[in-house]
Amino acid sequence: MEPWRRLVADYRSGLDDGARTDDDVPPLDGARDHWLAGTLPALDLAAGSVAAFASAARRAGATGPLVERGPSPARLAASFGSDRLLRLDGRPVPGFAPLSGFFRTRDGWVRTHANYPHHRVRLLRLLGLRDGADRDDLAARLADTSAGAVEDDAAAAGAIAVRVRPEAGWRASAPGRAASRGALVRAVVRDDVVARPAVLAGGAAPLAGVRVLDLTRVIAGPVATRALAALGADVLRVDPPLPAEIRHQHLDVGQGKRTTLLDLRDDGDRERAQTLLDDADVLVTGYRPGALDRFRLRPPPGAVVAHVSAWGVEGPWAHRRGFDSIVQAASGVALLESPDGGTPGALPAQALDHATGYLLAAGVVDALAARRDDGRGRDVSAALARTAAWLLDADTRDPEHPPAAAPGPEAVVSHGRHPRVTTARPALPGHDDHPAPAHPWGTDHAAWSTPLPG
Numbered sequence: 001m002e003p004w005r006r007l008v009a010d011y012r013s014g015l016d017d018g019a020r021t022d023d024d025v026p027p028l029d030g031a032r033d034h035w036l037a038g039t040l041p042a043l044d045l046a047a048g049s050v051a052a053f054a055s056a057a058r059r060a061g062a063t064g065p066l067v068e069r070g071p072s073p074a075r076l077a078a079s080f081g082s083d084r085l086l087r088l089d090g091r092p093v094p095g096f097a098p099l100s101g102f103f104r105t106r107d108g109w110v111r112t113h114a115n116y117p118h119h120r121v122r123l124l125r126l127l128g129l130r131d132g133a134d135r136d137d138l139a140a141r142l143a144d145t146s147a148g149a150v151e152d153d154a155a156a157a158g159a160i161a162v163r164v165r166p167e168a169g170w171r172a173s174a175p176g177r178a179a180s181r182g183a184l185v186r187a188v189v190r191d192d193v194v195a196r197p198a199v200l201a202g203g204a205a206p207l208a209g210v211r212v213l214d215l216t217r218v219i220a221g222p223v224a225t226r227a228l229a230a231l232g233a234d235v236l237r238v239d240p241p242l243p244a245e246i247r248h249q250h251l252d253v254g255q256g257k258r259t260t261l262l263d264l265r266d267d268g269d270r271e272r273a274q275t276l277l278d279d280a281d282v283l284v285t286g287y288r289p290g291a292l293d294r295f296r297l298r299p300p301p302g303a304v305v306a307h308v309s310a311w312g313v314e315g316p317w318a319h320r321r322g323f324d325s326i327v328q329a330a331s332g333v334a335l336l337e338s339p340d341g342g343t344p345g346a347l348p349a350q351a352l353d354h355a356t357g358y359l360l361a362a363g364v365v366d367a368l369a370a371r372r373d374d375g376r377g378r379d380v381s382a383a384l385a386r387t388a389a390w391l392l393d394a395d396t397r398d399p400e401h402p403p404a405a406a407p408g409p410e411a412v413v414s415h416g417r418h419p420r421v422t423t424a425r426p427a428l429p430g431h432d433d434h435p436a437p438a439h440p441w442g443t444d445h446a447a448w449s450t451p452l453p454g
Contacts, residue, residue, distance in 0.1 A: 003041050003394050007048025007184075008055060010390065014183025019300060025051050026070035027031055029429060034405040035077035039336050041396045042351045045387070046076040049355035049362075050427050053227055056087030056365040061202030062231065065430025072429065077404070078411035079427035081349035085412050086252045087422035093248040098135045099123060100166065100325070102344045108147040109164035109344055111329035112138075118243050122159035124206075147372075155320050162322075164344050167332030167392060176331065178315025179385035180393075185363040186313070187246060189370075189375040197375050198281045200368065205232025210368065211448055213238065213277055214257065216286040217245050218323065219350060220384060221308045222253040223357025225284050226366060229435060233282070234450040238262050238273060245441050251421050254438030258449065261442040264295040272446050273297060279452060282306065282364055288319055302377045304367040308360050312383035324353040327384040332392065348404035352384045352391075354427075359387065445447020 001009070008025050023312060028047060033226025036043040050071045058067040078085060083095045099114035114120035124133055125142045127150075142150065146384055147163040155163035170176040173386035201208045207228060214225040214237040222237070229235040235257040239245055250259070262269040274297060284297050284306045285292065292299075307313070328334045363380035367398050371378065407424070414422040415437040426434055 003044035003396050004047035004051065007044065008052045010182050011052040011362060012055070014185060015187050015194070015363075016217070025055060026068060028070045029072040030074055032073050032327075034402050035073040035079065036351065037398070037401045037404040038348050038350045039397055039399050039401060040333065040347065040391050041394050041398075042347050042349065042391070043073060043076065043218050044346040044394060044396070045351050045355045045391050046080045046349075046427070047071045047073070049358035051077065053358045053362040053365070054429065057206060057231055059295070060200050060231075060369045062204070062206045063202065064204045066204075066428055069429040071427060074407065074411065075417060075425060075432065076427050077349070078205055078407035078424040080351050080354045081407070082252050082424035083350065085407060085422070085424045086248060087412075087414075088248065088251070088419040090251045090420070096325075099133075101135075101140055102329070103139050103142040105142050105145050105147040105150065109329075110142060110147045110150050110161050111164055111326060111334065111344065113160035113323050115246060119160050120372055121156075121206040122157050123154065123161065124155045126153055126159050136180075158321070160321055160323065160326060162326050162330040164329045164334055165332055166335050170330060170332045171392075175311060175315050175317040175385070178317070179312055179331070179383065180389040181314070182312075182386065184382065184390060185359050185388060186365055186379075186381045187367060188379040190379065192301040192377045193375040194281075194300070194371060194377065197302065197371055198368070200372055201232070207365070207368070208232035209450055210234065210282065211280045211450065212236070212282040212284060212364075213280040214284050216284055216308060218249065218286070219253055219353035220324070220357040220360070220382075221284055221286040222250075223354050224306070224308065224361040224364070225257055226253055226434070227358055227361035227428070228282070230426065230431060231365070234448055236260065236276065236444070236446075236448060238276070238446070239442060240264065241442070242314070247441060250441045251438045252423060252442070255280075255423070255434030256436055257439070258444035259439055259441055259447040260444045262446055264297070270295060276446060277303075281368065284308070284360070284364070288321075289313065299377070302371060302375055304364055304371065304378050304380060306360055306364050306380040307382075309381070309383045311385045313381055317385075322384065324384060327352055327388050331385060331388045333388060336397075341385075348392060352387050354383050356382050356387045358427075
C-alpha cells in the first residue's frame with residue numbers, strides 16, 4: 001500500500017467506530033515529480049491527510065470533485081508551503097522573525113520560536129538580554145549555554161526553545177514515547193446528547209448550517225477550520241485583542257471564515273463567547289489543557305469539541321507550548337533533513353501543521369456524521385508530535401532526494417487592492433479558490449451568520 005493511502009487507513013482505523021477503512025480512495029491527480037521532496041515522505045503525509053479529510057466528507061454526504069478525485073501533488077506542495085508563496089502587494093513576507101531559528105550551544109543545537117512579541121520578550125528575559133538584542137546577540141549568549149538547560153528554562157518561563165535531538169533520542173525520551181502512542185486522531189464519545197442535531201446537507205457543501213466556533217491561531221487549527229469552511233460551515237474565529245495575531249499569518253490561512261475579538265478575561269466578553277458557544281455545533285480550540293475551565297466556558301450538550309496541540313494530551317509535555325518548527329527540531333526531523341549531515345534542516349513545508357489541521361478537520365466531520373445518527377457529543381484531538389511520529393515511522397526515506405520543486409504562478413490566486421493579497425490555491429480537489437479571502441483580523445461582529453434550524 002502506498003504510504004499516503006496507509007495514512008488514510010491509519011486515520012480511519014484509529015477512530016475505532018466499527019466502520020471499515022475506505023477502499024476506494026482515488027489515486028493522486030498528477031505526477032509526484034519532486035513536489036515536497038525531502039528525506040522523509042512529506043508528500044505522502046500531505047496527500048494522506050487531505051485524502052483522509054475528503055473520505056470523511058464523503059461519509060458526511062459530500063459529492064463532487066472533492067470525493068471523486070485524489071489530491072494533486074503540485075497543489076499540495078503549493079498549499080502546504082503557502083507561507084513561501086504569500087505576497088502582499090507583490091512582496092514576499094518573512095516566515096520567521098530574526099530571533100526564531102537554529103542556534104549552536106556548547107553541547108548541541110537549540111531551535112527558538114520568537115515570531116510573537118510576547119515569546120520574544122520572554123526569550124530575551126530568560127537569557128538576560130536587552131529588549132533590543134539582535135540575532136547575533138542571541139547567538140553569542142546561547143553559545144555559552146547548555147541546550148538541555150535552555151529547553152527546560154524556556155518551558156518554565158513560557159518561552160519557546162527546544163533542544164535539537166536525533167531521532168533515536170526523541171524516541172527514547174518520555175515525551176517522545178507519549179507522542180507515538182494512540183490514534184492519529186483521538187475521538188471519544190461522550191454521554192451528552194444534542195437536542196437538535198444539525199442536518200448535514202450533502203452535495204458540495206455538506207456542512208452548510210453547521211456552526212463552528214474557532215479558538216485557534218497560527219497554522220494547524222486555522223487550517224482545520226478553513227477546511228470545514230470549504231464544506232460550507234459557518235466558521236467564526238474568536239481571538240483576544242492581545243496578543244494580536246500576526247497579520248500575514250491570518251491572511252495566509254484565514255480564508256472562508258469570519259473573525260472577531262473577545263477578551264475572555266472580561267466578564268461581558270466571556271458571556272458573549274458563551275452565548276456563541278451555546279449555539280455552536282463545533283468548538284475547535286488550541287488552548288492548553290484546563291483553559292476552558294479557567295475561562296468558565298461550557299460547550300453545549302452534544303457539541304463536537306476538537307483540540308489541537310503540539311505535544312498531545314498525555315505525557316510530560318502535554319502543557320508545553322510548541323509549533324511545527326519546534327516539533328521538527330525536538331523529534332529528530334530537523335537532523336534527518338540536515339543539508340550537510342550536521343546542521344539541522346527542515347521539511348520542505350510546515351507539513352506537520354497543515355497535515356494535522358486536515359486530520360483534525362476529518363475527525364470533526366466524522367464526529368458530526370456520527371452525531372447525526374446518535375446525537376451524542378464527541379471529543380476529537382490531534383497533535384503535531386503524533387503526526388510527526390507517523391512521518392518518522394513511514395517506511396520510505398530518500399536521503400539522496402533532489403531539491404523540492406517550486407510551485408509556479410498557476411498555484412496562486414490574488415484578491416483585493418490595498419493590499420493585494422496573493423495566496424496559494426487550496427489543496428482540496430475541485431477547489432480552485434477558497435470560499436472567500438481572509439477578512440481583516442478581528443473586524444467581524446461576534447455573531448453567527450447563519451440562523452438556527454427551525
